[in-house]
Amino acid sequence: MALTGLFLSLFLVIHLLGNFQLLLPEEQAKEQYNLYSNLLSNNPIIKLIAYVLYATILLHTIDAINLTIKAKKANGLSYVKDNRNRASKWYARQMMLLGTVVFAFLVIHFKDFWYPYKFGELPMDDNGNKDLYTLVMISFQELWYVILYAVAILGLGFHLLHGFFSAFRSLGVYHPKYNRIIKSVGVAFAVSMSIGYLIIPFYIYFNF
Amino acid sequence: MKIHLKIWRQKNQHTKGEMQDYTLTEVDEEMSFLEMLDMLNLELAKKGECPVEFDHDCREGICGQCGVMINGIAHGPLKNTTTCQLHMRSFKDGDTIYIEPFKVKSFPVIRDLKVDRSGLDEIIAAGGYVSVNTGQAPEANSILVSHEEAESAFDAAACIGCGACVATCKNASAALFTGAKIAQFARLPQGKKESAERTLSMVERMEELSFGHCTNTEACQVECPQDISVLTIAEMIYEYNKAKLKK
Numbered sequence: 001m002a003l004t005g006l007f008l009s010l011f012l013v014i015h016l017l018g019n020f021q022l023l024l025p026e027e028q029a030k031e032q033y034n035l036y037s038n039l040l041s042n043n044p045i046i047k048l049i050a051y052v053l054y055a056t057i058l059l060h061t062i063d064a065i066n067l068t069i070k071a072k073k074a075n076g077l078s079y080v081k082d083n084r085n086r087a088s089k090w091y092a093r094q095m096m097l098l099g100t101v102v103f104a105f106l107v108i109h110f111k112d113f114w115y116p117y118k119f120g121e122l123p124m125d126d127n128g129n130k131d132l133y134t135l136v137m138i139s140f141q142e143l144w145y146v147i148l149y150a151v152a153i154l155g156l157g158f159h160l161l162h163g164f165f166s167a168f169r170s171l172g173v174y175h176p177k178y179n180r181i182i183k184s185v186g187v188a189f190a191v192s193m194s195i196g197y198l199i200i201p202f203y204i205y206f207n208f
Numbered sequence: 209m210k211i212h213l214k215i216w217r218q219k220n221q222h223t224k225g226e227m228q229d230y231t232l233t234e235v236d237e238e239m240s241f242l243e244m245l246d247m248l249n250l251e252l253a254k255k256g257e258c259p260v261e262f263d264h265d266c267r268e269g270i271c272g273q274c275g276v277m278i279n280g281i282a283h284g285p286l287k288n289t290t291t292c293q294l295h296m297r298s299f300k301d302g303d304t305i306y307i308e309p310f311k312v313k314s315f316p317v318i319r320d321l322k323v324d325r326s327g328l329d330e331i332i333a334a335g336g337y338v339s340v341n342t343g344q345a346p347e348a349n350s351i352l353v354s355h356e357e358a359e360s361a362f363d364a365a366a367c368i369g370c371g372a373c374v375a376t377c378k379n380a381s382a383a384l385f386t387g388a389k390i391a392q393f394a395r396l397p398q399g400k401k402e403s404a405e406r407t408l409s410m411v412e413r414m415e416e417l418s419f420g421h422c423t424n425t426e427a428c429q430v431e432c433p434q435d436i437s438v439l440t441i442a443e444m445i446y447e448y449n450k451a452k453l454k455k
Contacts, residue, residue, distance in 0.1 A: 067379070067420075067421050067423065070379070070420050070421050071378065071379035071380065071420040071421070071423075073313065073418065073420075074312065074313050074314065074379060074380035074381070074418055074419055074420035075311075075312065075313065075378075075379075075380050075420070076311035076312050076313050076315070076380075077225075077311045078311070079277060079280055079308055079311060080214070080216070080227050080306060080308060081214075081277075081279055081280040081306035081308070082280040083279055083280030083281045084280060084281065084282075084375075084376050084378070084427065084431075086281065086430075087281075087376055087425075087426075087427035087428075087430035087431050088378075088425035088426055088427035088430070089425070092423070092424070092425040092426070093378050093425055095423060162424070162425075165424075166423065166424040169424045169438075169441070169442045169445075170422075170424065170442075170445060171445065171449075172442055172443070172445035172446030172447075172448070172449050173442055173446075174439045174440075174442035174443040174445075174446055175439075176439060179439060179442075
């Protein structure tokens with residue numbers, strides 16, 4: 001769970017950096033983003049990493065389902081009065097729910113961008129690259145779609161808020177000093193990823 | 209003080225339990241929570257009814273025997289306090305108090321509020337000890353232990369094995385208990401020698417028993433009467449990984 005989670009977190013950084021190209025001036029963004037997408041989808045190393053990524057998503061999901069089943073089995077009858085929630089943060093207890101939100105979002109995200117790019121018919125831009133840029137721009141013209149993204153990214157943000165430090169804990173980092181540092185880095189990471197990923201749909205919605 | 213009680217009554221492991229209502233009118237706020245239950249049991253005995261069974265022993269907060277869910281919180285509203293150290297001054301006149309046993313698969317209810325926590329004993333039996341040669345007492349200064357090391361080992365050893373961590377955890381995990389028991393030995397030179405075998409067998413025993421998996425919600429430390437640090441869980445994982453690599 002920890003290793004797959006951290007690998008996926010690393011992917012989040014790379015994916016965000018790549019997508020920041022969407023914020024460039026229109027002409028430059030279109031040319032650069034389509035070229036970047038073309039390079040990624042045709043590079044054999046990236047292809048290999050992509051397969052590792054798909055496998056990681058699956059492993060992370062299977063692990064999460066296993067943990068949930070194990071917890072369900074380990075818990076007895078429910079309490080008539082249950083105030084156990086006072087002892088922990090809601091997002092720490094709801095990792096499965098937040099993960100499900102992220103997973104549902106991933107299905108939509110893959111269907112809307114990954115599938116058309118890989119298997120669909122996309123028009124070409126002036127440089128002969130598939131025009132993913134225009135598809136992205138059109139998609140984010142719809143307010144409901146932007147809101148859907150915002151909800152999913154907030155879900156991801158809270159998932160990271162617990163997941164990042166929890167991963168290191170699960171790997172056995174027990175020194176109090178490093179734990180304090182990791183917790184702070186985790187908060188900074190969750191907040192910066194959320195803001196970073198939220199900027200893109202809102203920027204496109206309000207500027208195009 | 210007048211106190212309304214809703215208490216889980218269950219004949220044995222195989223019967224269904226249910227909440228029953230009781231009212232006490234002469235509760236003194238200086239009474240401990242268990243003394244209040246004693247008072248109830250005295251009244252029930254006078255009426256010829258079956259008293260409420262609950263675990264207790266030292267009533268000084270150090271044995272780990274008492275432990276019930278009070279208003280849905282292990283050991284009640286005070287943080288880092290055992291049930292026996294909770295006093296009725298923490299409640300108000302006319303309050304309704306819900307009292308339930310720890311409802312965890314690995315702690316089957318024996319009767320009423322009494323649960324079988326022998327799962328924790330099984331984890332200890334798997335390796336929670338240090339092997340020593342019997343004979344004359346060894347020279348006290350032959351193994352030097354710094355004050356800091358001794359204190360940190362004692363912080364982990366303060367665990368009284370009450371099971372509140374398991375009851376509080378949403379996953380019903382015994383990671384804090386096992387972590388504390390592993391850390392208390394791993395932090396001392398006497399315990400380091402067998403650390404690898406101990407960690408492997410205790411963790412594996414914990415996994416075999418029907419406890420859940422830790423997901424680091426950190427709720428256990430909040431409700432732990434001894435405030436055992438959640439970092440002992442990470443230390444257990446570190447020791448476990450180290451032992452696995454060495455094997």
